[in-house]
Amino acid sequence: MSKIKIVQNILEANDAIAGQNRRLLDKYKVFSINIMSSPGAGKTSLILQTLARLKDKLKAAIIEGDVASTIDAEKVKDHATAVVQINTRNMPESCSLIANMIDSALKNLPLEEIDLLLIENVGNLICPSEFALGEHKRVVISSLPEGDDKPIKYPMIFEGADAVIINKLDLLPYVDFDIPAFRRAVKGLNPRVEFFEISCKTGKGIETWCSWLLNEIKANSQKLI
């Protein structure tokens, strides 16, 4: 009997594929964001609002991750250059997209034609925080009806986010969501995070979010030249 030292990160295989995805996206100058939230927080609505605002400025593709169904892909397909639906139900990871699912999806997208890739992750606040996909920015949406305690219950996803979007602002008169307390909790974990307060229903705040996104796309493409 002997002992063999290994010391290898178990997520290394996923991270290596995520790195390949990122290099492929950079090669074609495609900026990508990984959109994460609990089910029903407004990932698809944010994508639709973003596409509507930016349709004259850039070409976008969408990867839709869901356990089952093509409902979200149907909703966005007329507004994007291309859409790939991933159903995770029969895959080794059903509660989150993982890097090799994105690797397969990228093979079915016209990367030379697009500027932006929006990846809608499976609705879940735990598993997606573990798996890098190759995205440039990680975006987490919290909506008012979910309550302001989510950063305390699910710290890791907020700690790893580049941007946190507070959605369904139109419901503020009807729900007890303490926005300053929510922002303090997120900021405590993640001082460099950007906040956006929006309503996909009324369109409030979408302009500011889209300006940020355009700036990030521009900054990234300048970095790649």
Add this chain to the structure above:
Amino acid sequence: MHELSITQSIVDVISKKSQEGQVSRITQVNLVIGELSGFVPDCIKFYFDFLSKDTIAEGAVLNFQLIPARLRCRDCSTIFSPQGRDWTCPECHSLSLEIIGGRELYIESMEVE
């Protein structure tokens, strides 16, 4: 289903590693898992028995070293392990906390015959 893909990675890594030496069977695998990593040891065990079947790792025992969350207060530098979900600095009550431990998820070593 969160643990299935990472358990497959564990089986892949230890199988590959065992090819480097004269190994007839893997008897124990020592894993280090942080409290914040979100992976559940019992689930990994469950999938491991299934995924290691007919491999060199079949029958191996998984040992877990669990690492608690460790936080450092950005205001007063106190380092502490939070109790449950109360992430407040015990010294100055700040909420500005950096995670410095508890994310671990790696294979430390294995014992072989």
